[in-house]
Amino acid sequence: MIATLGRLALAAVALLVLRRALRRGAAPPRRRRHPSPWRVASSRVALALRAHRRERAMLRVLGRPLPSLGLPPLPPELLGALFVGHTAPDLDSIAAAIGAACLFAGTPAVAGELNAESAFALAHWGLPCPAPIGELLASDARARVCLVDHNQRSQLAPALRACPDRVCGVIDHHALQDDAIVTAAPIFATLRPWGSAASIVAHMALEHGVRLPPPIAGVLLSAILSDTLNLRSPTTTDYDRKLLSLLATLSATADVERLARHQFRAKSKALDALSSHALLVGDLKVFELGGGRSSAWAGSVGVSVVETTAPDGLLARAPGLAREMIRLKSEEGLQLLFAFIVDVSALRSHLVLCGRAEASLAHASYGGDARDADGRDGDEADGHPGAGGVAERRAVATGGRT
Numbered sequence: 001m002i003a004t005l006g007r008l009a010l011a012a013v014a015l016l017v018l019r020r021a022l023r024r025g026a027a028p029p030r031r032r033r034h035p036s037p038w039r040v041a042s043s044r045v046a047l048a049l050r051a052h053r054r055e056r057a058m059l060r061v062l063g064r065p066l067p068s069l070g071l072p073p074l075p076p077e078l079l080g081a082l083f084v085g086h087t088a089p090d091l092d093s094i095a096a097a098i099g100a101a102c103l104f105a106g107t108p109a110v111a112g113e114l115n116a117e118s119a120f121a122l123a124h125w126g127l128p129c130p131a132p133i134g135e136l137l138a139s140d141a142r143a144r145v146c147l148v149d150h151n152q153r154s155q156l157a158p159a160l161r162a163c164p165d166r167v168c169g170v171i172d173h174h175a176l177q178d179d180a181i182v183t184a185a186p187i188f189a190t191l192r193p194w195g196s197a198a199s200i201v202a203h204m205a206l207e208h209g210v211r212l213p214p215p216i217a218g219v220l221l222s223a224i225l226s227d228t229l230n231l232r233s234p235t236t237t238d239y240d241r242k243l244l245s246l247l248a249t250l251s252a253t254a255d256v257e258r259l260a261r262h263q264f265r266a267k268s269k270a271l272d273a274l275s276s277h278a279l280l281v282g283d284l285k286v287f288e289l290g291g292g293r294s295s296a297w298a299g300s301v302g303v304s305v306v307e308t309t310a311p312d313g314l315l316a317r318a319p320g321l322a323r324e325m326i327r328l329k330s331e332e333g334l335q336l337l338f339a340f341i342v343d344v345s346a347l348r349s350h351l352v353l354c355g356r357a358e359a360s361l362a363h364a365s366y367g368g369d370a371r372d373a374d375g376r377d378g379d380e381a382d383g384h385p386g387a388g389g390v391a392e393r394r395a396v397a398t399g400g401r402t
């Protein structure tokens, strides 16, 4: 009964529609064979609009702060820690410690005397020199330490070598080699193959939405300039370039080139007054190489780097430097010791050699123009320069991180 009534109602509606259509004389709509240009254009607009709406929806999702999941916004391991760079600290070690301490509400520390470039940068940005790590460790028995700009035990501050269990984190841009820090428990570690540790700290601030105060942004900017030789070293990455421009904005630095020039000049000027020993240990890193089952050779290799805009004065001191290197080698128990004099303006490195083993290795690795310190060509003497020899090569081959 209900089905019959339904069918009747449908038929009545169909009749009504047909009558109205006939009364209006409306023809049934015909399909266009070719869509009008307007229709094509409008469909493209519709597609673009639809894509735009999709992107906007995606952006709304991505732009939203990530759900916290009830987790703290910053790694709790690093909150309130001491932050320290390597011994014989360079500007990157100092600045990364200051920047990370600002980000994680901790305390920056130093593992040695400031060099002239670091002193210039701290004065330029109006920042105080961080306290020595030994003092801070002695005054707080529970202090935890995050290493910045190094991960090798040979570069640990002496005060920290006695208590490596205090290490709670590593923020670094160096390779993990044989002598990397060993910890009993898992620690927070971030290692990125970028040009400076300061770039990593600046990026972490970005990741956590922390706006760095102008002097902190400024000292990080100075450190990127220093470690990447004003973005010209082969270790420079796009991260360093972009973060440098961001830090320049945050620190209101209009002329970055000028800042780099002043920094490098401050560093070069101070070098002439230093003794051979001070020059060599100023940026001396010791690497323990080999020792594994597959390695045929094992030993300690010292690499000293002196960066300058005026290398001639230092090159004239090569014989004295080489004599001091021989002394330093036996004092530190090193098998090999190299000293690089890097001309940061011309992007050339001069390698000061203090023995036949170093000379032979340098010649095999780099070739280059080797000569004795008294000016004779190395090949004239014995195929390689002996003590006091100087080899020269393009700095782009250095590839080293500082």
Ligand SMILES: [Mn+2]
Pocket (backbone or CB within 6 Å): 092, 093, 149, 173, 195, 196, 197, 227, 401, 402
């Ligand atoms: Mn560095």
